[in-house]
Amino acid sequence: MGVIVRRLEEDDVVENFDSKDEALNNYLKKHAWSNQQKISIAVTYIAVDESAPKTVLGYFTLATSAIPPSSFPKKHVRGLPAYDLPLILLARLGVDHRFEGKGLGRLLLREAFRISISVSEQVGCRCIITDAYRHKVSWYAKYGFIPLEGGGEDKTTQRMFLDIRTLKAALKA
Amino acid sequence: MPATGTRKAQRKNTRKPKFQADLAPVEDRMVRSLKEELQLSSNSDFMADAVALFGWAVRERKRGHKILSESTTGEREVLLLPRLERVAPAAVLPHVNITWNEKELESLMELTLAEAAQPTEALVRVMRS
DSSP states (O other), rough: OEEEEEETTTTTTTTTTOOHHHHHHHIIIIHHIIIIIISSEEEEEEETTTBBBOOOOOEEEEEEEEEEEEGGGGGHHTOOOOSSSEEEEEEEEEEGGGTTSSSSHHHHHHHHHHHHHHHHHHHHHOOEEEEEGGGGGGHHTTTTTTOTTOOOOOOSEEEEEEEEEHHHHHHHH | OOHHHHHHHHHHHHHHOOOOOOOHHHHHHHHHHHHHHOOSSHHHHHHHHHHHHHHHHHHHTTTTTEEHHHHHHHEEEOOOOHHHHTTTTOSOOOBBBOOHHHHHHHHHHHHHHHHHOOOOHHHHHHHHH
């Protein structure tokens, strides 16, 4: 299986995608294209097989965000530059359940990392943030994501942080 | 003597970098066949043309343009090359607002101000692959 990761296109076949997670399925089928092309709030990248280059096997969605210094607790702000903290949001990552266990998630994550490094070098960005499902926290932690405090056990997701400097260090290691 | 030394230094400075590649037999056959088809006599000419073509493809994908072939009957086939897709992302991602609570922001700030964590083994492996 020769897998390629590329940007989502309008005529890609998303209808059959099934990650066994309704939210992830719905996003790809109903929102990914319009969010990317029409209202431009996120970009979705898909994994396809070379032999069926239109059928989505897995995907991830990225967007940028920033936190103004006024949002941070006062005790931390002192001494910091008065600029927004730029970051990349890994908003979605899902793999079709029929292709689980083939390393697709890892491949998608790698591409998300590569894009993040590229973005950080071109426009600046400090970290990657993702809201991971609680049962996926250890998977993200394996790749260096650190859980942020304050998530609350009642939430279905855990907010996690990965420093761009850590990513760059991994490239040089 | 100084003039000779200067000439030597100039020659050294204008020396072209060498490029050596290990080719599998099938790739070697392909290169030879392409050189014949394109009537290129030297590997240097072959490399120069290949680099020019690759450079053009990278520039086009960076601009978000697709690279495709069109048959005489209008059927189109888009070129998909994983390495080219890496430059395609058009770098600028859209912007969204995220909701944060105070504790999360505090935790984020602490991590941001701290030394970056060392990459995990899995992260190093994934970035190398």
